[in-house]
Amino acid sequence: MKISIIGTGYVGLVSGACLAQKGHHVFCVDVDPVKITKIAQGVPPIYEKGLEDILRNHVHVNLFPTTDLSKAVLESDVSLVAVGTPFNGSEIDLTYIKQVSQQIGNVLKEKPGYHLVVVKSTVVPGTTDSVVLPILEQASGKKAGVDFGVGMNPEFLREGEAVEDFLKPDRIVVGGWDTKSQELLEKVYEGFSGVPVLKTSNSTAEMIKYTSNCLLATLISFSNEIGNLCASMGNVDALEVMQGVHLDKRLSPILPDGQRVVPSLTTYLEAGCGFGGSCFPKDVKAIIAHGIKEGLPMELLQAVVEVNRRQPMEIINLLKKHFPSLQGVKIGVLGLAFKPGTDDMRESPAIPIITMLVKLGAKVQAYDPVANQEAKHFLNGVDVSFVDGLQEVVEDVDAVVILTRWKEFADVQQFIANRDPQPVLVDGRRILDKKSIAKYEGIGA
Ligand code: NAD
Secondary structure (H helix, E strand, O other): OEEEEEOOOHHHHHHHHHHHHOOOEEEEEOOOHHHHHHHHOOOOOOOOOOHHHHHHHHEOOOEEEEOOHHHHHHOOOEEEEOOOOOEOOOOEOOHHHHHHHHHHHHHHHHOOOOEEEEEOOOOOOOHHHHHHHHHHHHHHOOOEOOOEEEEEOOOOOOOOOHHHHHHOOOOEEEEEOOHHHHHHHHHHOOOOOOOOEEEEOHHHHHHHHHHHHHHHHHHHHHHHHHHHHHHHHOOOOHHHHHHHHHOOOOOOOEOOOOOEOOOHHHHHOOOOOOOOOOOHHHHHHHHHHHHHHOOOOOHHHHHHHHHHHHOOHHHHHHHHOOOOOOOOOEEEEEOOOOOOOOOOOOOOOHHHHHHHHHHOOOEEEEEOOOOHHHHHHHOOOOOEEEOOOHHHHHOOOOEEEEOOOOHHHHHHHHHHOOOOOOOEEEEOOOOOOHHHOOOEEEOOO
């Protein structure tokens, strides 16, 4: 099939690359010429495992990066819209969605034949049918269900595992305005045999995405609240508590041969320094705002946001146990991105933590295996220095703070073991054995 992807960010680029790998003829469209030039050279503008190989094999073969939306829509059968849907402080910001709907509608006016427009961005329920569809009809002068189709296909990839998640999805949700839209959208995924396909309305597809993200965010805030209580009691460690909870056979089922299945869901039931990223924070807030519009205040989700807003400050509290004043204290921060495997800094807990440390007078140096460059933009104006390795970041510091769960950070122990005095180690992700570190502090410990 000929597919145009509008918006070539984390979702659009991975989707485009993977659909090209599956044999489709794909146009990746973006307004950002710098991104498009990089992709055209086979260079991914983001860090994502496996992406570069796919680009190398498919760019200019069956993957065509372009800034020309009009040509891409005219030459394709289906357009997948993957532009950003940020939270503007009071509700979801649909500016990009509306712009793209208008642009596609203008092209459809001139395009003979049927075309399917699919929203892949995360949008609040009702957006595809009540915002996108009317703009398409008005701009094209054509009729949905007759001249063009409208679908909704939420994306569930996890950054850091995005290529693998896209190529081996756990589900494909196919929302459609009508059966014809659903059937054409299903064809996009014909090469994904054995994957459950859930066919539904556009609004239900939109709600599935929010419900999934809100559930996971709720598990994290729940775990953090429990972790903070454990820590304040002093003699109960949240790590052990959660291990005990994970052993519930409803969470980690026991197979007939006695083996345990340990689902990755248990990783959301661990105390840490808070969730971040481009999805959970904005999506939970957007659905709360949507609930309020519907006359339904979502109190549980409001608490999820509030717990998460406070959680990064737990790191500061742990440091203050050793340094009542942080003025002049030298701190090495390990990890900047909101999770390992990505350079995405959007809403990373590292941002409020480092900003607060600097405000309190600490001297901060930081290291992330892939996100240093991206972090420089997000921490622009904050007095922090970036170093290039694990050993350098912990050299000569009074305290080490772990903020991202990179596996390689486990090696930090060997770099501080022989130091005298030993630096304080604040483990924001509970990846180290607390008994083997002289001055250990951990979330929930
Ligand atoms: P992003 O900001 O990385 O990418 C969006 C891209 O759209 C940018 O490159 C931007 O230049 C481009 N764009 C904006 N207006 C455009 C236009 N008129 N024409 C062409 N391109 C345009 O965003 P993202 O992280 O890829 O997220 C996209 C959507 O997918 C959001 O709704 C997000 O909630 C959702 N989502 C994201 C993830 C994730 O892990 N990042 C996972 C699932 C769903």
